[in-house]
Each structure stands twice: as structure tokens, then as C-alpha cells.
Amino acid sequence: MDENLKRQQEFMFMNSRLQLERQILMQNQMRERQMAMQIAWTREFLKYFGAFYGLAAVALTAGSIKKKKPGLLLPVIPLTFILVYQYDMGYGTLLQRMKGEAENILDTESTLLDMPKGVITFETIEKARRSQSKFFIEK
Template structure:
């Protein structure tokens, strides 16, 4: 009789462990999905910001380029065209970020770093562990109780 009861308890515990594992996996999948959704929304906001900024900066750049060109021709001073050079770099960068392939190139470079230069990503003193956190917490706790 005790053997049957023990066997039933073991089966119940096994089913409960499987349920807990499945539940933990589902929770982790939901967290990963949520984090990815947040990342995608942040990236979309960054691209949208860049496109909006490009509209304003493009207008500024166009007016400035036309004005400086007209001034250089009218006054016969080609030096007035020099500010167009750095402004064109900013304009090109913003255009590439908003409508070009900058994000794709950055993603490719990031993947290359993750694969080939893993040592660049290491934290000083290695990964944070529960033990190191507890040690710091205990030290801080002693510090505050000593005062």
C-alpha cells in the first residue's frame, strides 16, 4: 500500500516539475519577446527621429548652401563655400541613418565584433556573480550600521 502511495506521489511530483519547467520556459519566452519588441520600438524611434531631423537639417543645409554660393559668387570670395563641406558630412550621415544602409552596416560590424573580437566585450573583473553582489551588499550593510 505504501509503495503505491509513494509511486503516485513520485508521479505527481514529476508532473509538477514538468509543469514548472514548462511555465518557466513560457515566462522566459515572453520576457525575450517583450525585450525584442522594446528594442524594435526604440530602433524605430531612432530612425524616425533621424528622418525628422533630416527634414529640418536638410532645409537648413539647402538654404545655407544656396546663400553661401550666392555670396561667394557675388563677393568673389570662394572661401565662403568652406562651411558647406562639414555641413555636407552631417547631412550625408543623417540621410544614411534615416534612409540609407548605415544601420545595416552597423549591424554587420556588430556581428563581426561579437564573432571575432569577443575579448573586447569582456567586463572588468569578469561577469557579476551572486557571490560578488552579496559580498558588496554585506560590506555596504556593515558600513551603514557602523555610522
């Protein structure tokens, strides 16, 4: 009887461990797919924005030369920053730098990540549920 209970507990432990490993792998694959979609979106946006940037730069340069007003070139400056950021996000090292900074925050500034009023507990959820139930019952 004791042996049977022990085997059953071991089976339950291994089963829950396997389930947890599968959940972790699934969440990681979901995260990877979301990141891949974000990078793909950025690369696609870069194509359209690059075409807009090229057209705007040529038009503003031609307009500033024709009207002899160098101030017409000012919009090219912020557009250049946007173009470079999008390129860095889609094809550069921005994601690696962001990952490094995130790891640094986790290692050295973890207090910034604390939730207001602490971690949510079963008791806080139940308290909110009970107060909401009273609210709906009263109406």
C-alpha cells in the same frame, strides 16, 4: 506520489520556459520599438537639417560669389558630411552595415566584449551591498 512529483516538475519546467519565451519576446519588441523611434527621430531631424543645409548652402554660395571669397564655401563641406550621414541613417543602409559589423565583432572579436573584472556575480553584489551597509550604519 512519484508520478505526481514528476508531473509537477514538468509543469514547473514548462511554466518557466513559457515565462522565459515571453520575456525574450517582450525584450525584442521593446528593442524594435526603440530602434523604430531612433530611425523616426533621424528622419525627422533630416527634414529640419536638410532645410538648414539648403538655406546655408545657398546663402554661403551667394555670399562667396558676391564678395569673391571662395573660402566662404568651406562650412558646406562638414555640413555635407553630416547631411549624408543622417540620410544614410534614416533612409540608407547604415543600419544594415552596422548590424553586419556587430555580428562580425561578436563572431571574431568577442574578447573585446568582456566586462572589466569579469561577469558580475551574486557574491560581488553581496560584497558591495555589505560594504555599503557598513558605510550607512557607521554614519
